[in-house]
Amino acid sequence: MCPGAAARNYGLREMSPWMKDFLFTIRLVYRNTLAMAGIAIITCLVLVAVFAPLLAPYSPIDISLDERLSPPSASHILGTDEMGRDILSRVIYGARISIRIAVTVVTIGGAVGSILGATAGYLRGRMGSIIMRVMDMILAFPALVLCMVLAAALGPSLNNALLAIAFVQIPKYARLVHSQALSLREKQYVLAARSMAASTPWIIWHHILPGCLSPVLVLATMGMGEAILLAASLSFIGLGAQPPEPEWGAMVAMGRQYLMDHWWLATFPGLAILVVAVGFNILGDALRDILDPRLRR
Amino acid sequence: MGEKLLLQVENLHTYFYTLQGVIKAIDGVNLCVREGEILGLVGESGCGKSVTALSILGLVPSPPGRVEGGRILFEGEDLLAKTPAEMRSIRGSRIAMIFQEPMSSLxxxxxxxxxxxxxxxxxxxxxxxxxxxxxxxxxxxxxxxxxxxxxxxxxxxxxxxxxxxxxxxxxxxxEPSLLLADEPTTALDVTVQAQILNLMKDLIRKRNAAVLLITHALGVVAQTCDAVSVMYAGTAVESGSVESIFRSPAHPYTRGLMECIPDPSRKSGKLKIIPGTVPDPVNPPPGCRFHPRCYKATATCSQIRPDPVRVGPDHVVCCHYPEEG
CATH class of the missing domain: 1.10.260 (434 Repressor (Amino-terminal Domain))
Incomplete structure (x- = not known):
């Protein structure tokens, strides 16, 4: 295709290459149904979290005992729980907690893991081996079991649970970045930077980490869904969010006792977990395809 | 051009320890670069030109590589005795390097x-x-x-x-005082090569800096350099001013290299080659490294490694039987 035709097709004449590439990415996302579905779900989650006070018909923690365990109705669309709290309001406020979980875990786990992996991959040698063997040791434990142990040791609270989950996520990022760093360190621009007296941290920060960005981005997106699931699991067994916090996992845990006669207690927060986790996962999948330069054009 | 020595490489040895054995990439190289001089370092691929440059900057990939012996004197200081921090203060600011492929250097x-x-x-x-x-x-x-x-x-x-x-x-x-240029024009179009070389030469002269120009093209050397060192299989076999080396190459290898430049006036049509191949760096031949390919080789050549012999002012060759005139 001649350049003129390309410009006509995309309406991208007279634009900087960066802008062109950015718009092209947007187009790819737009054409990718899965990505759009993921983005729609995540956007809804964010909007609900931001506007929770406006959207929620009731307070998420106010108890009203005479309305306890009432089934879905016009006044309480998703019913009420064993304390008479409105489940819809609690699910809406729960979105805020979920976002906090996703962002905290991925930021801590991704940052620490990427830096460790890049350092190990760039230095190699003894230091690199030590870092990566420690990562392997962490990976050798089932994630959930290790989370439980750490969260229990730190004491049951949402923040401690988040720390535990972030810790367990570190090796995944470390391994991903490590393998990427091993190939990046052999690039001539790294040698050129060293010949210009660049220090090791400088090279890791300027040349190794930026090259690992796109796979980390994909892993982080998928990791958000997993973090929400793990946090819900910890809350379910009482090691995460404590009542009356409207955390979805904790809500499912409380509703479990009433599941036979009052199904709405556990079902709606459970559905919220499902939808959000799936949303992050399909967005991650789609991002992987979109960011892969071999699949782009 | 000043007469003061800026860089002096003495009896440098850089080895790579691999599973196949010790690769003696550099096995006794002597070089000297005077202030404001452009020294061409010529040789076939794999003869240790680039490793020499990396050794000077202390950037030999390690492991597996290691500088095993010799001295690298730069402005009177031995670079091999420097700490990593001291080396970093030299890199870029006093010795800079440019690489073969500009596309992958950024x-x-x-x-x-x-x-x-x-x-x-x-x-x-x-x-x-x-x-x-x-x-x-x-x-x-x-x-x-x-x-x-x-x-x-x-x-x-x-x-x-x-x-x-x-x-x-x-x-x-x-503003480095020494620039190591590792085949700076090899990856470029012929039409641009001369431009880049002239530009480099101008800028260097203006700053009174020196250049170690690594290349395998004798044409580039003739056009750009003041002095030449010819390397073969990890050793410097001949060095001298451009004029004396091009006028009277004393080492059979240098002579062979020159004869490999196609000469359109010769009608016979066949390109000249040097018979044989570059020796295995793990088990280099004893004596003179070049003797298996040399038409003058004798029993002495296969046993005793030739010492540098002076054959003219500024013209040194490592050969038992240097060519005359």
Missing amino acids: NPVFRIGDQMIEVIKLHKKVSTGSARIQALEMLHEVRMPDPEAVLAKYPFQLSGGMLQRVMIAMALSC
Whole structure:
């Protein structure tokens, strides 16, 4: 295709290459149904979290005992729980907690893991081996079991649970970045930077980490869904969010006792977990395809 | 051209320890670069030219590589005795290097400007603004058309020649007194090669800096350099001024290299070659490294390693039977 035709097709004449590439990415996302579905779900989650006070018909923690365990109705669309709290309001406020979980875990786990992996991959040698063997040791434990142990040791609270989950996520990022760093360190621009007296941290920060960005981005997106699931699991067994916090996992845990006669207690927060986790996962999948330069054009 | 020695490499040995054995990439190399001089380092691929340059900067990939012996005197200081921190203060600011492929010497994900500014800031405690002005000045000096626009471009948007200009600008931005140029024009179009070489020569003369120009093209040496060292299989076999070496090559290998340059006036049509192949660096032949391929080789050559012999003013050769005239 001649350049003129390309410009006509995309309406991208007279634009900087960066802008062109950015718009092209947007187009790819737009054409990718899965990505759009993921983005729609995540956007809804964010909007609900931001506007929770406006959207929620009731307070998420106010108890009203005479309305306890009432089934879905016009006044309480998703019913009420064993304390008479409105489940819809609690699910809406729960979105805020979920976002906090996703962002905290991925930021801590991704940052620490990427830096460790890049350092190990760039230095190699003894230091690199030590870092990566420690990562392997962490990976050798089932994630959930290790989370439980750490969260229990730190004491049951949402923040401690988040720390535990972030810790367990570190090796995944470390391994991903490590393998990427091993190939990046052999690039001539790294040698050129060293010949210009660049220090090791400088090279890791300027040349190794930026090259690992796109796979980390994909892993982080998928990791958000997993973090929400793990946090819900910890809350379910009482090691995460404590009542009356409207955390979805904790809500499912409380509703479990009433599941036979009052199904709405556990079902709606459970559905919220499902939808959000799936949303992050399909967005991650789609991002992987979109960011892969071999699949782009 | 000053007579003072700027860089003196004495009996350098750099080995690589691999599973196949010890590769003696550099096995006793002697070089000297005078102030303001352009020294050409010539030889076939794999004879240790690039490793020599990396050894000087202390950047031999380690493991598996290690500088095992010798001295590298730069402005009177032994670089091999320096701590890593001291070496870093020398790299870039006193000795800079440019590489063979300009396309891979720059990180593809950052703009040219960002990379130049970062490097200038690495050496001089200046603000981003004044680093940017300096980058513009440097680009102007390497005769880059429209430097302002180049700063905003990514490496893939420039041609190889343009990128090599950027690399030269970056290397010279901190006023080094020695520039190591590792085949700076090999990856470029022939039409651009001369431009880049002339540009380098001009800038170097202006700064009274010296260059160690690594190349395998004798034409480049003849056009650019003041002196030449010829390397073969990890050793320097002959060195001298460009004039004396091109007029009267004393080592059979140097002579062979010159004869390999195609001569259109000769009608016979066949290209000359040097018979045989470069020796295995793990088990190099005893005695003179070149004797298995040498038409003059005798029993002495296969047993005793030749010492440097002076055959003229500034002209030294490592051969038992140097050629005359």
